[in-house]
Amino acid sequence: xGNEAAxxxxxxxxxxxxxxxxxxxxxxxxxxxxxKILVHILKSLSRMLLGYIFAVIFGILISVLVGIxxxxxxxxxxxxxxxxxxxxxxxxxxxxxxxxxxEKTIIIAVFLGSFFAIMYNxxxxxxxxxxxxxxxxxxxxxxNFQILYKIxxxxxxxxxxxxxxxxxxxxxxxxxxxxxxxxTQYGLGxxxxxxxxxxxxxxxxxxxxIIAFFGYLLNRLLIIIIEExxxxxxxxx
Amino acid sequence: xxxxxxxxxxxxxxxxxxxxxxxxxxLSVKKGEFVVILGPSGCGKSTFLFMLAGxxxxxxxxxxxxxxxxxxxxxxRGFVFxxxxxFPWRTVLGNVMSGIKEKKHRREIAMExxxxxxxxxxxxxxxxxxxGGMKQRVSIARALAYNPEILLMxxxxxxxxxxxxxxxxxELLKVLRELNKTIVFVTHSxxxxxxxxxxxxxxxxxxxxxxxxSEIIFKGDRxxxxxxxxxxxxxxxxxxxxxTGVKE
Amino acid sequence: MRDRILKVIPPIILGLTLLYIWQQLGERDLINTALxxxxxxxxxxxxxxxxxxxxxxxxxxxxxxxxxxxYVLGFTIAILISNFKSMFxxxxxxxxxxxxxxxxxxxLFIxxxxxGDKTIIAVGIITAFFPVLYNVLYGLREIDKNLINISxxxxxxxxxxxxxxxxxxxxxxxTIALKLSxxxxxxxxxxxxxxxxxxxxxxxxxxxxxxxxNSSIMFGGIFLSGVIYYLIESLxxxxxxxxxxxxxxxxxxx
Numbered sequence: 001x002g003n004e005a006a007x008x009x010x011x012x013x014x015x016x017x018x019x020x021x022x023x024x025x026x027x028x029x030x031x032x033x034x035x036k037i038l039v040h041i042l043k044s045l046s047r048m049l050l051g052y053i054f055a056v057i058f059g060i061l062i063s064v065l066v067g068i069x070x071x072x073x074x075x076x077x078x079x080x081x082x083x084x085x086x087x088x089x090x091x092x093x094x095x096x097x098x099x100x101x102x103e104k105t106i107i108i109a110v111f112l113g114s115f116f117a118i119m120y121n122x123x124x125x126x127x128x129x130x131x132x133x134x135x136x137x138x139x140x141x142x143x144n145f146q147i148l149y150k151i152x153x154x155x156x157x158x159x160x161x162x163x164x165x166x167x168x169x170x171x172x173x174x175x176x177x178x179x180x181x182x183x184t185q186y187g188l189g190x191x192x193x194x195x196x197x198x199x200x201x202x203x204x205x206x207x208x209x210i211i212a213f214f215g216y217l218l219n220r221l222l223i224i225i226i227e228e229x230x231x232x233x234x235x236x237x
Numbered sequence: 238x239x240x241x242x243x244x245x246x247x248x249x250x251x252x253x254x255x256x257x258x259x260x261x262x263x264l265s266v267k268k269g270e271f272v273v274i275l276g277p278s279g280c281g282k283s284t285f286l287f288m289l290a291g292x293x294x295x296x297x298x299x300x301x302x303x304x305x306x307x308x309x310x311x312x313x314r315g316f317v318f319x320x321x322x323x324f325p326w327r328t329v330l331g332n333v334m335s336g337i338k339e340k341k342h343r344r345e346i347a348m349e350x351x352x353x354x355x356x357x358x359x360x361x362x363x364x365x366x367x368x369g370g371m372k373q374r375v376s377i378a379r380a381l382a383y384n385p386e387i388l389l390m391x392x393x394x395x396x397x398x399x400x401x402x403x404x405x406x407x408e409l410l411k412v413l414r415e416l417n418k419t420i421v422f423v424t425h426s427x428x429x430x431x432x433x434x435x436x437x438x439x440x441x442x443x444x445x446x447x448x449x450x451s452e453i454i455f456k457g458d459r460x461x462x463x464x465x466x467x468x469x470x471x472x473x474x475x476x477x478x479x480x481t482g483v484k485e
Numbered sequence: 486m487r488d489r490i491l492k493v494i495p496p497i498i499l500g501l502t503l504l505y506i507w508q509q510l511g512e513r514d515l516i517n518t519a520l521x522x523x524x525x526x527x528x529x530x531x532x533x534x535x536x537x538x539x540x541x542x543x544x545x546x547x548x549x550x551x552x553x554x555x556y557v558l559g560f561t562i563a564i565l566i567s568n569f570k571s572m573f574x575x576x577x578x579x580x581x582x583x584x585x586x587x588x589x590x591x592x593l594f595i596x597x598x599x600x601g602d603k604t605i606i607a608v609g610i611i612t613a614f615f616p617v618l619y620n621v622l623y624g625l626r627e628i629d630k631n632l633i634n635i636s637x638x639x640x641x642x643x644x645x646x647x648x649x650x651x652x653x654x655x656x657x658x659x660t661i662a663l664k665l666s667x668x669x670x671x672x673x674x675x676x677x678x679x680x681x682x683x684x685x686x687x688x689x690x691x692x693x694x695x696x697x698x699n700s701s702i703m704f705g706g707i708f709l710s711g712v713i714y715y716l717i718e719s720l721x722x723x724x725x726x727x728x729x730x731x732x733x734x735x736x737x738x739x
Contacts, residue, residue: 215584235365
């Protein structure tokens, strides 16, 4: 068993090394790296983070307020599932008309992309709290409000985190799509779309790689930091 | 009229839709008494305890504590679950402090009870790192720390292996010494019942009713092997075996 | 049975209430109906579009083809990875490419193979592929070792072991993979249609409506994409689950 693990590790290291080298050679050779790429990356990241943070705040807040009651949770579940199955990009044309070709449009699209997933998972977490923990709260004399924030929310944390993880992936996806349709100057999505117009295959591919890279990074880094300090410590992972 | 009946259950009937789970149970518990409710698995004894706790209401009949009807859970009745129900996001200390209202001496009081159950070195550990027996000790410490008058225990040692179980039974009696609590304890183990109880109430299969009651009178420390213990055990087991169809 | 009916009522009440409020807001001119048409307006304009069924059909067809091919591909590669050590590297490569949002592949394909069905289905296959790869791999790793031991004892061949032990054992993951595959591919196909379709498709319909500022169609398309997906899930996927996983007691009926 140890041998297999070591073998896998070796393979993994080789693969990552090869990918990085190819990536670097490719981009240097084709000279697609002007400092301008940083502007695109930063713009994309900032739009995504903004939309995502709003989605997290409102998603969790609204879920907690609304999800106290079992029946409201039941009512919201299919409706939120419905919204989740709507491709985020389909909102963009309308947003373009309503809020125009602005940063706001892209941020709202990112928000819509992740909001429902976060809300769904938060409500689901609240639904699956161990009944005994809630009973314990009542035995200890907690009032309903205390049960909510002292028991229900920490107990739902694992699921809330799942929602946050999904939210990041969906946000990134929404961002790229929204930028393709709605950005005029900066942004990774815009870049890909524009490179098509100029038949710049190399720029397109390297932009794709950058998109993949950041998508991967965001997914791993952000959440791992939070996870380590909460659910791993509590032994829930 | 010397001793106070602090728990009174009159004609308790519990139904789930058409299924009668508890059929006319009457029970009174004196202050300071350790009552064990013994019965075969699934007979409804846990349901009865839940009603005492206030998690559920009887379909018919009423439960009184100090003369007041029980309608919901309260700080006068501590509860210990079989599955521990510890808050995984709090340390041992955090869990034990959960019920203590006075902010000032919360830590000291909690530490006192943590010491009582022998887990002093584990005060800052998260529950998932503890064994089953240790978790249950935390659960007991938490229940006792804010000084409820009554302690309700639902097969608390059910998830432990035989040896640990006996250990915990002994620990429990030790911990409860001088605390003068009124305990209602549910189990399906005769050995456990006779060791711990002042009074054993034997319940029938579902629909549950009381088929036998026995005062356990022991002078001094309990023992699993003394003649008296074995006598009580034999007698109670006889009723239980009859209920479950075990041939003697 | 009573439980199921009870479950359906609250969402219906909530949904109808929201629709009613929306309708009222529109009728009383509290919202701009050029931008936010009322539900009734949306409904009628959808009916008006006589080619709406062509749009729906195109999108569905692309979905089915993409998922069919993507599923088979994902499944095959998962089996390869889990059975042949030299294939481990495929997993890491996939992991990297998985984080590329489906739609970003579109311009690449548009440039190389042009607009239309080919591109849409190509991106669809990529999107359908990854969830299957991941879930099948994960499922294969989670198989109870004892089941494999038994098949070794009775000396099953590779194929026998695969079809008679492994496949049924991972049925839960196979259905989850199908579900995820359908969900993601549907979303991506409609998105790609918006930039790459030439005549038909829900995505194309929505995008096209923008030219004429027809917000009713735009909202209608959004709504339809949700509804049609919901139908796919409840009619097809739920039934597959019922006949395999639930019947064998491998998962509770939710």
